[in-house]
Structures are given as structure tokens and as C-alpha cells.
Amino acid sequence: MTVNKARLIQGNQACAEGAIAAGVTFFAGYPITPSTEIAEIMSEELPKIGGKFIQMEDEIGSMACILGASLTGKKVLTASSGPGISLKQEAIGYASMAEIPCVIVNVQRLGPSTGGPTSTAQGDIMQARWGTHGDHPIIALCPATVKECFDLTVKAVNFAEKFRTPVYVLLDEIIGHMREKVILPNKEDIEIVDRKRPSTKPGDYKPYRTDESLIPEMADYGTGYKWHVTGLHHDETGFPTTKPALVEKLMNRLMSKLDKYKEEILLWQEESTDDAEVLIVAYGSTARSALDAVEKLREAGIKVGLFRPITIWPFPEEALARLAANVKGVIVPEMNYGQLYLEVERICKDKCKTSGLFKANSEPITPDEIIAKVREVL
Amino acid sequence: MTVNKARLIQGNQACAEGAIAAGVTFFAGYPITPSTEIAEIMSEELPKIGGKFIQMEDEIGSMACILGASLTGKKVLTASSGPGISLKQEAIGYASMAEIPCVIVNVQRLGPSTGGPTSTAQGDIMQARWGTHGDHPIIALCPATVKECFDLTVKAVNFAEKFRTPVYVLLDEIIGHMREKVILPNKEDIEIVDRKRPSTKPGDYKPYRTDESLIPEMADYGTGYKWHVTGLHHDETGFPTTKPALVEKLMNRLMSKLDKYKEEILLWQEESTDDAEVLIVAYGSTARSALDAVEKLREAGIKVGLFRPITIWPFPEEALARLAANVKGVIVPEMNYGQLYLEVERICKDKCKTSGLFKANSEPITPDEIIAKVREVL
Amino acid sequence: MLGELPLDINLKHCKACGICYAICPRKALAGDKLGKVYMSDPDKCTKCGICEAHCPDYVIFVRRDKK
Amino acid sequence: MLGELPLDINLKHCKACGICYAICPRKALAGDKLGKVYMSDPDKCTKCGICEAHCPDYVIFVRRDKK
Amino acid sequence: MSKRWEFRLSGTGGQGLITAGIILAEAAVLAGKEVVQSQSYGPEARGGASKAEVIIDEKQINYPKVVIPNVLLAMSPQPANKYGSEIKENGLIIIDSSLISDFNNEKARVVEIPITKLAKEDVGNILTANILALSAVVGLTKVVDFEYLKEAVLNRIPKGTEELNIKAMEIGWQWAEKHVV
Amino acid sequence: MSKRWEFRLSGTGGQGLITAGIILAEAAVLAGKEVVQSQSYGPEARGGASKAEVIIDEKQINYPKVVIPNVLLAMSPQPANKYGSEIKENGLIIIDSSLISDFNNEKARVVEIPITKLAKEDVGNILTANILALSAVVGLTKVVDFEYLKEAVLNRIPKGTEELNIKAMEIGWQWAEKHVV
Amino acid sequence: MRPDLQELFRMEKLPHIWCPGCGHGIIMRAIAEAIKESGIDMDKTVIVSGIGCSSRAPGYMNFDTCHTIHGRALAFATGIKLANPELNVFVITGDGDATAIGGNHFIHAARRNIDLNVILFNNNIYGMTGGQYSPLTPTGSKATTSPYGNVERNFDIPTLAIAAGASYVGRGTAYHDKLLKDLIIAGINNKGFSLIEAISMCPTSFGRRNKLGNAAKMLELQKTAAINVKAAQKLPPEKLEGKFLIGELHNKPAPEFTEEYDKLIAKLRKEAEQ
């Protein structure tokens, strides 16, 4: 086994490389700071490997375009930031409903609106869950290092393919733009998941029939299966229905299919949680500040631990609840006005004190600020 | 004082009439079931009173168009449903950021995606709060009767003007499409609020300076104030800034300005809550089923009450918490997979048992289903 | 002797729109009391196919094989 | 005798793009070591205004009132 | 306890049943009652079956949908079959016997009126069938006074058709009277 | 405890400081150290002040932003003023004395090197100023061995400019040696 | 239905949901005939649509079909075609879907000259939502949102498509079904963006409100108001008043997007090999 060389690369670049490593061969996007490097790298790399890059006329078109490409069997990616992500919402809902695998990278900048294009933020956490209308399944992953940008983009592609759902990779501007030393894994060491292709002949194929896996098999367009895709409620055959029982059957499956794979989907990191009296819940670049704070506080003899959700949606509720039951308080530092905090409060309120440390002014939350907050809470 | 005649009108029509009664003279929209009647009525009525109706090329354009019109000093409205509301998200964030008064009616249909265009739902509750990227202020009102469609649209216009924020009126398809007997108030009895116009001369005008009201004065375009509007973070003068201290000042004000007026903004209804042992939290048409259930259960001697949030966002948290402290359990019936339930759980979890009754298959939740749920919980 | 008719008519799908019998150049078609198509005068039919091409519901098929 | 120059130059705003001295038909302008404009040959200037119109930063104003 | 009337008026698109539902509701408004009216949308609304529902009560109407109707009007076979089973014990079903044959129901009383035929032949205009039927519905249930129905009808119909519609109402009413038990 | 080095390289857009920051970071990677590099974006990135930050440590770097730099390189007056006060007690400030005059700092040691002048006159190409400066920074701090810096520089620069850049590095290094205390 | 056409339809889904006399059925049939006649591989053929009555067509057609979201059919189709240029990609869209909410994707797909066969069902109205005016509703016409007559001007969609870069543009009608079929075949044979405007009719939401008579009358109107470009060239302008042109309106081959992209890939491959 060869070991790759250490390299200095940017978070956005690691996303792009992760996507290609995971088998992405199609990218459609529209430039927006601070995500643009991903598109730029894809425009350079994809044609080299016979893949396709297209700069669409806008973000809506980009999202629609990758969904079309995904239907032909390709693994697909788009990348954007706040304003563009807002525009993609209708099409993301379509992907959830029609179960079209796709990955969306959101390099978060400070909102709302145009806000601060080059300022860091974690303000799109709730949008990732609730941005499109109606109930729908979604997965969102949140890297804290450049290496994780690579790894989690690979995972995102795998999740999208396996669970037939849109998957977000939520960077913040710091993670997206910083360069860090990384050693990327070898090709052979990267797990690659492909969507389930039909096990039946075209005549017998029912595109939305599922077994207990809850994930239907998906035929590539152009392979003779002649199936129908719609964003309307549909039955197993893929054709529209308004029958309440069938609508309910579809929606129940959609809304529970990820539950079934919780163990696989829910990722998190625990640091010094064993004997912690205070738990910090942090993610993305803020988790790095939190980790620093934990190390320093531990040195000072203060029993504090870190819970870092890597999968933000669905949220690793049970894992957090378990820890929360044994601490005095939970602190959530976020670069927003308290978004994931709401989820943490909901989970922990009956178990311990909860408090937030919110900052959304374009500057990162520092370890010292977290330390001060811990001392305040203790 | 003359008393108006009882009339039979549709929820959507009541919205349109309420808007006009509140002084709306500008409507831009794009047709979508089940909201289209609002546009149709506006196209007929507005030119009669010298107002303007325009059917834009899409929902994004519609939202942008009313914001432009609002800058000239007009009271403005748009109406849509799920897919269109998803498209409007970026521009709604702009309205929040630039503090441009506007009202958005969302007649909710069953999602996700195209879903069921004529099916009823309450699936866009969380989207109303979190649909656009970044933190932002928002108000959402939720009528349960045709009369309330009128009243709350008036209120929505008033709130938008007074607080310079986008305001949603969230109908569900049942409320939007049903006809009901109503007696609308007289013109003289309708409270009308206008936005604060500048108290200074053009030279001294700082468009985003505020006193303790936290709401800046707003000049109509074309009246010589020559001010600048942007979706970037900006200082009091309205021009862009990236200085963390100024960004923070702006965002803190935006994120707290509605808090200041909680007493005025937070509306809810309580029915039989005094001695209730079980509390039903329901809104929109579902609250009607809940009310029916309460009446029937009370007849059967069961102590159950109804808490109906009329203002959904911001949520009347304190009012609910107060009630929750005195009941055994809270039940949330919703036509979705549990959206407002998350908020209720967060508020009540440390006070009583919470449970949901979720149904999103195009059929309403019936009183009997709620009754059964109450009996199950008791 | 239905089999002998120049047209094959899938009446179940006819929505009584009236196009075919308005457009037939030979007036070989007509509408029944519900507006659905029937061959009022099969002999006049030249099998031109105009009705077939313009029926939005694919009700009509001109039997081109046999007379 | 700055007041006498045919041009009024707001050097603070000059970004040293080089347009004015490239475009001046009389070569009356030039760039300093940082590339900022200066009048290398005021006498050649005909006050044509081409530099003024093409300076993206409104650095130059041709004094049309006096010589 | 005040009586909650639940009406379901069903037929085929174009038969004017939505209008009939609205008129019935407006008659109830005129009569000072509480009322909620709703109708089917969606694919059903185009071409196929069409349905209007009206709830009338003395007191505030909470749940706004028909749970199980006391009165069903069926003006074509498809909805008659579709909705025929959903009726209150001892409810009332009025069918257009000129278009529906072989209709049976065990739970409810079935009144057969050749509505379309009457409209066409006796009133002289098939388009008045909905008004004729509505009048029969009101006549059989007495949910509102005839005068209110008349006023509501006259408020809604195109000018110039007053006489025709009054005639239709009268015929409907008379047929109802025949069946009042 | 391992030493955390925080570098801030500042100047004007076009002086190549972002590249210098990346090269420094890549030299650290070659030296087997942990490293994080970031830079300013936004209005600053266009025309005005430009800034690259590099953090080098032996152990994992958590907080990825410079808190307060040990080393500041200032290659033009504006950033020298802007960032001059943000420096660790006993830190190091290197200024381009060919462009900045009257610079004082009480907290840190200030080393003046006429970077641009040297690049122009001694190396013969003003575009090598960033490499010359970087070499001086490394020479003064010894944060990585010269060989790693050289390798990192050669990896990044356009072909054909090797000699020039090596010369710039050497001059920078020599100037640094003069100031090593 | 003609037996040989049946394999192109999902017969069990018929009758379709369209109203009696809706022109869309006639146009859908013409598309099927064109596909049949062109001889393209049905297994390698995809039909994409947006939302609208017209956009329901793919659900009845026996291919890989995709009923997307309103206005975005061309963006989906762009993804499909670029991802797999082997596929024959058709787009069925309405005047609202293509020219209102979808207008941007329309001009950009034309600009790229990507090899899509677009059949735009133009019934001059938003049929699906009950008859609001569209960008192709003639000025003055009534619609539920133009109760006093439409004050807006309408696009001439072939002109717009040509200006945007389409390499093949034609217009047919439900009445001129053979012409329509031939134009679609010509579009299929054009390697590039082909737009066929198919004049349809919506008796329910446009005809009735504008007093144009029943479906048959509306079809008759197409017959009388249409004039073939070739014939029109020979007529004086005054004879063309109130008429609209049908036939092949534009045919100017140009570099096709996916081919150009494939050339780039080939070039990079070659460079890499060297």
C-alpha cells in the first residue's frame, strides 16, 4: 500500500477532489463566493476524465441540470452559497420527492440576503433542513477540517447514491477557504457506493417499489426501462396518484427511510466526554475553537467535553441525549443566532441546563470566548 | 355605525379583500393552485381603485416586483403556494435585510415538490421561519376561519408596515378554498397602520438610523431623500460595511426588533384551558377539528383545552409554557410530519408529556382522530 | 356488421368534443345525444384519416387494410 | 505654478491604471514611478478632454474656464 | 343540540353543482344560519366527477368538512356509485333518475326525480337542471325557506334567465312536495 | 508544549503575498509540520490591502485563525499601520523599508529590509520581492529549514524563473542572517 | 389508435386527463408519429416536461419520461443530454412553462444550441391553473387575470428562439398535423437546438372566455389564420394581416454544445497521451 504525500490544499479543493474520488463525473453550477473554487476545479478536472462540467444560467438551472444528469446514472454535484442555495430549494425538494441522488455543497457565508459574501457563518443550518416546502428527507454533513471536506464529500456521494436522497455538505467560509496539510487516502482505500440498479427486466420494473430496504432500485435513463419520474405524489409505478392511502404510503416511506439507516448515517465525534460536567456542542470550524477550549480547560482541571455532530441532519439525537443526561450543562457555540441550539435545547432541556454562544459578525468564535462561556456557566 | 351584511366568501377572497381594506394597492404574482384566486381577484379589483396588478414571469420576479413597489411607498402583497414560495426565498431574505414591508400569502398545499396541488397541508410552517439562508426576522400568521383570513391579512399589512419586515399569512388549502359566512368589518372599524416616514429633511436622513423603537424611518422613493438600499450588511447610512462591529449592530437590531413588540405581535386563542389536564396545540383548519374535539370531550367530562397560536412566528412561547406547566400532556395535531411540534416539544419538554398527531395525506385531521389521541394520552 | 365499418371507434375514450364530426369533409360522422361520435353515413367515408389525426383522444382508427 | 495647469488632478484617487497617458493624443501626460498620472508636458495639452472622459476614477478635470 | 346538516351535491363537471352548492350556502346565509361550503378540486374538477359540499348549522361550525352527509344529490352514475355508500343512517339520497338507473341504498331513503329530463322538457332548458335539483333538495329537507332559496338563486344567475330559473325551482319544489313524507 | 508560529504577511494586492503565504505553508508541509494557511477575501482582496496568514505547529492545529501573530511582514504602509499594533509581545516585525518609513513598534522587534529595492536592483526583477521577503522571514525565524523553503518555492514558481528566485531567496536569507540575534 | 403507434404510448394510461377537445392530444400524437417515422431508438429516447396540462404528455408516452418542475424542463434536459449525448432528448412544454417561468432556460438552451427537440404546446394560456394569461396570450385577450383584456404585449416565440441562437425553428398547429409531424422530424434530424412551436387550443380556459367557439371552431381558426411561410413569401403584406406563419422558419446549422464538449474531452485526452 502506497501512502499518499502530504499536501497543502484548500477546503473547497478537497471537496472537489473528494467528489471526483467518489465517482462524480457531472457538475453543474453557477459561481458564487465563497464556493466558486469548487466549480473552477471541476471545470478543469472533469473534462480530463471524460466527465462534464457546465456553468448554467443560474442556480435553479444548475440544480435541475444535475438532477437530469443523475437520471442517466451519473454521480452528480453542485456547489453554491446562501443566495444560490435559497434559489435551489424548489429543485432540492424535487430531488427528495423523486429520490434522485445528488450532492449539494453549501459553503456558508454570512447572511441574510447578500450579507457578507466573504464572511464566515453557520447560518444555513436550519435552511438545509427546512428550506424547501413540505416534509422531505435530507442529509447534511458538516466537516471541520480540510481532510474531512474530502472524506465527507465522498460520504455524501455514497449516501446520496445509497439512500437516493439529496445530501448537503455544509462548509463554512473558513473551512472552505483555508489551506491545511492533508494526506488524502489512496484510491483503493476509498469506499465507493453505487446506487442499486434494477434487478428485474424492464417489463417487470416498478421504479418506486421497495423491499424492506425502503430504497427503490433505479434504472439509468436510456437502458430500456422506460420509467416515469414526477414530483407529484406517485405510487410504486411512479405515476401520479391523489389517493390518500397511496400518498400516505409514499410519504411514510420517504419520511422513514433514513431512520432505518441511522447507525450508518449518524456521525459524530466525542472528545473528553467520559467525565465531562459541561458539554460543548459544536460543529464545523467552530468545533476547532471548541476543541482548543476543551484542551485548555482540561489543562486547567475543568471537566469539559466536546460533542461534535458531523451529521447535522438527521441530528444524532440519541447520542447527545445520552451524554446530556450526565452533565450539568450544555453549551452551543455557533456562528449564527442560535439554530442548531434549538435542536439541542429540544433534546436536552429536560436533562440539563442549555445555553448558547452566538456570534455572526463575520469573525470566528475564539477558544477564549468559549472558555469564558464555560466559566460563566459553571 | 352601519353593520355589514353577512356574506358567503372564500378564504382566498377574504385575503384579497383584507389586503385591499388594509390599503394594499400593489400586487404582483404568478398563478399557482391553490392560491390563484387571490391573484385573480386582485387583477379585477386593483385597477378599479387605481392600484396595480401585474402577473410576473415567475415567483422570483413577483417577489422582487413587490419589493420595488414597496420602496415607492405602496403597500404590497403577493400570494403563492409551496413551489412558488420556495422560489421566493432569496428575495424574502432581501426584504428582511433591507427592511422592506411586504406581505406574502402562502396557501399551503401538500408537498414536498409538486406534491398534491389541490391537497390541503400545513407543511410549510418551518419553511416560513427558515426558508431563506442566514438569520432573519419574520412574522407568520395563521388564520383558521374565512373571517380571520380577512382580519389577519389586515394585521399582516399593518405589521409589515410598522415593523418593516416581510409577513407571511399561512393558509392551508381548506381555509383558502372553503366558503364561509362572514360579516366583514366596516372600513371605519379597521385599524390601518402606515410605515413611519422620515421626520428629518433629506440632508439629515439616515435611512437605517433608529431610536429606541428599533424601526427606522422609511422615505418613499421619488421624494428627494435619495437613499441607498442594499442586501449587504450596512450601517445606519444604508451603505455596505464589513466591519464586524457594525455588522453585529445591524444584525442584533434586526434579530431583536420584533422581540420588543412581542405583546402586540403574539396572538393566540385559548379555549377551556383554565382547568385543562390535556392541552391541544393546533392552528389553521386543524384547530377547528381540535375545537370540535374539545367541545365533544368536555361534554364527556374530559378536561381538555385548546391553545391555538395565531401568530406562528415568532411563536408565543411564554403563553404556551405557562399553560404547559399546568397540564399532564400536550398534543399537537398537524397536517405534516411534525413541524410546529418540534417547537412545542422544545418549549414544553421539561414541563409535561408531549405528543403529536401527524397526518399529511391530503385529508384533514378529523375531530374523532383528535379525540382518540386524547384518550390514548390520558 | 360492425366489422365492415371503415373506422374503428373506441367509444369508451370519446369525450364528445365534436371535432371529428365537424372536421370530416364528407360528413360521414355525427354526434349522438351525448355528443359522442358515431358513423352517421359510413358509405360517404373516403378513409381520408382527417378525423383520426384530429381526434385528441385517439378514439378513431381508419382501417386501412381492408375495405 | 500648479494653478496654471490645464488640468485639475485629484491624485489621491488615481489608481495608476495608465489609461489617461496612453490615450492622450498629445502625450501631455505620463505616469510616475508608481504609475500615477502627472502632466509631463502641460504645454502640449489642447484641453481636448479625452483623458478626463476616460479616466475611470474621475481624477482629471479639464479647466475649461481659464487658460 | 342544533342540527348539523351535511349536503353533498355530486355530478359531472358542467352540470353546475358547484354553483348549486354556493347558492344553497348563500340561501343559508340569508336565512341567518351558519354555513360552510367547499368543493372538489384537482383532476376531478376537470371533466370527471364534480362535488360540492355544504354544511349548515344554527351554531358555529367547527370542523369544516362533511363527515358523513345527511343528504346526497347524485346527478350522474359515476358519483352515485362513488358516494352512494357514504350516507348517514336514515339519510336522504336524491338521484337524477333520467341519467341513473338501478340505484339502491339500504341505509338511506332514495328519492328518484328525473331532473335532467324535467329541466329539458318541462323547463325547456337543460342548464336549469342544477337549480331544479337544488330546489328539490331544499323542498325535501326544508333546510331553508323557499323564499331564501329564491333570493339566493336570483342573486347568482345571469340576467334574463330569472323566469326560467323560477320555473325550474317551482318544478323542483313540486316534485319534492310529492315525496315529502 | 510545542511552539505555535503565527505569521501575518501583509501588503498591497499584486505584491504576491498570498503566494508567499502558500509557499511558506508548503515549506512547512515538506518539513513535516502541521500547518494552516488562510487569506483575506472581499473588498480588501481587490486593489487594496492584502493579507495571508500562516500558522505552523508541531502538533494538530485546532483554532485555524491567527490570534495574535508572532511575526508580521509588512510590505506597504497601509497594512503596516493597520496591523502594526497586533503583534505578540517580543514578536518580530519585518518591514519593507524601501516603501515604508517612520515605522515604530514598542512591543516587537522591528527589522527593516529594503525588500522592493533589493528585488529591483540586486535581483533585477521587482516581482521577486515576495520571495525575497519570505526568505528573510524564514531566515529570521528558522521556522523551517532553508532547503524546504527552496523546494517549496521551486514547486510554485513559473518555469524559467528558477534562477531569479533562487537569487532572491539568497539575498533575503543573507539580509536575515545579518539581523539574526 | 393506429396499431403501429401503440408501442409509443402507455396505452393503459389512456384516456388522458385533458379536457374534451383539448389540442394537446392531437399534438402528442404528431410527436409520436414523428418519433416513429424518424426511426430513432425508442430505448434511447427521453421525454422531459415541466408542469402544465401540456407537460402531462410524457406520462402517456412509452419512453424514459420526466415530469419535472414548472419551467425547468430544459435545464433537466440539458443535464440529461450533456451527461449522455447518445440519448435523443425531447422536451414537451407549454407556453407558460417555456416562456414565462422557464424563459431563461429557453434562451440559454437555444444559445448553447444543445441538441434538444423542443415541442412547445402553445395554447396562449395557462391551462392547468385555470386560464391566466401567459406571455403568449395576445394583447387584448381575456383571461382570469386579465378580466379587462390583456394589457401586455406577447412574444413571438420563434423570433425569440432564433435571436437566442436556436439552429432550427418551425411552427405547426394541431390542425396542420402532417406539417407538424414533418417539422418535428426535421427538428430531430437537426443536430442542435430545435424548437417547434405547436399551436394548440384550450377550449376550456381560453376559447370559452374569448368567445372563440368550441374545439372544432378553434381548430378551424387555426386553419384559416395560418399561412405557410413559403406561400407567404409570394403574398403582399396586406394579405398577411391577422395571419400567422407556419412551416420551417429557420434552419441554420451551428456548432452543437455536447459535440463541442466532447471535442474538448478528446483534445485533452490526446494531450494527456502525449
Next chain:
Amino acid sequence: MRPDLQELFRMEKLPHIWCPGCGHGIIMRAIAEAIKESGIDMDKTVIVSGIGCSSRAPGYMNFDTCHTIHGRALAFATGIKLANPELNVFVITGDGDATAIGGNHFIHAARRNIDLNVILFNNNIYGMTGGQYSPLTPTGSKATTSPYGNVERNFDIPTLAIAAGASYVGRGTAYHDKLLKDLIIAGINNKGFSLIEAISMCPTSFGRRNKLGNAAKMLELQKTAAINVKAAQKLPPEKLEGKFLIGELHNKPAPEFTEEYDKLIAKLRKEAEQ
């Protein structure tokens, strides 16, 4: 700056953020001159923009100004103009803002012939985001997202505007500043949708990457490649190769949207009075 122009600027905001040699500054000045010369009421004048380097212009101009969201300037402007037709409404937009994400509003505003004065700063690139290709980037040109040369075709934006319905269309350049000013004035005087394409230059993100030299060289290029329509009419086609036309390209008055709407209101008023 010329003293009489200063009241049109927010002088305290200068110098602007644009790069050295950016053509946008020259064009902004031409706009100010045109407004000044046209004599319209500055208090009743609104300038709207989207997002991009060009769209930063309104921030420097002393009017009611609105820096909206990317691509939507024309939709905002439509709302402003329709709500208060008394206002003179200008739209400043970039090639990306107007023709990529904003393409739909562009063609629809043109179709309605709403009285807006649109000045499109065309620098053939997305400047603000660092140089990605736009729908107006010529085929073959390099950009950060077309590292091997742009494989897409580009719009000719006047052609598109005319096809969509614009009543006045002209093209000037940063070099031809006087012509540009005159075209803008003509646009102001046109009651309807006026599009002035103003060829700008982005030395930072387009010029450098495409080896076009510095700002002065790029300006020189505008001089040599442009040819006035009037002159062009007299030249044989081969003389026009590689050239682009400047001057008044289209001037065809047509009913204006807000006027038509006001007529409707007047008509309803009259009917109500009777």
C-alpha cells in the same frame, strides 16, 4: 471631476471599489452626463442594480438607489416603475446579472416595453466573482471556469432584446463615451424599454487571462473593433469581419406598459362614473 457633475455623485463615497483601469467607471460617468444633459428631475430618478462589480455603481450615484439581488434588478425596477410611473427608472446591470441569472426578467421587461432605461455594462465576464465566463463571453475565450477556452456560444444581446420586444436598443463602449452618452439620452427620451449595451473592460479578470494587455490596450481594442452602424451600412461584409456594431441599433416606438395600464384604470374610472 467636473464640478457640475458632482451633484450626481455621492462624492464622499469615491474612489469607488473598482480595480485600476476598470471600464465601469467610465460608463458610470457617461450615465451621469446623460442624466444631467437630459434634464430629468433628479429627485424623481431611481437607479436600480443587481449584483456584480457593475451593479455597485448606484451606490456612488446621488439618487434613490437600490442594489438588489443578483439578476433581479429588472423585476425590482418593474415594481418601482409600475407603482409610480412618474419616476425615471434606470437599471445598471452586468452581462452576468442581466443575461445569465437575470435573462428571464430581461426578455420580459423588453416584451412589456416598460419604460426603463437599462445600461448593461458588458465586460464579457463575471468580474465580481473573479472571472468566470458569462453568456456574453466569446466562444473560445478563457475564464476561470473555461480554462481550455469557452465551448459555449454567446448571445448578441441587442438582437435578443429586439426579438423580445425592446423599443430602443443601442450599443456604445467605454472608449466611445460621447456616443454612449448620446445613446443613453436617446434611451431616456424613448417612452418604453431602452437597452444600451455599454462595452466595458475588466483588465483584472478578463483582459489578463486572455492576454489582451492592460486597461489602455483594452480600450484601444474597443476603438479598433467597433464600427458605427451607419458606417457599417456602407461597407462590404468582409470589412465587417471581427468588428462589432455600435450606435443606434433599433428604434421602434411601441405601446408602453405603464401607460397602457393607466389607460385601463382611466377606462374603469370612467365606466364607474357612468
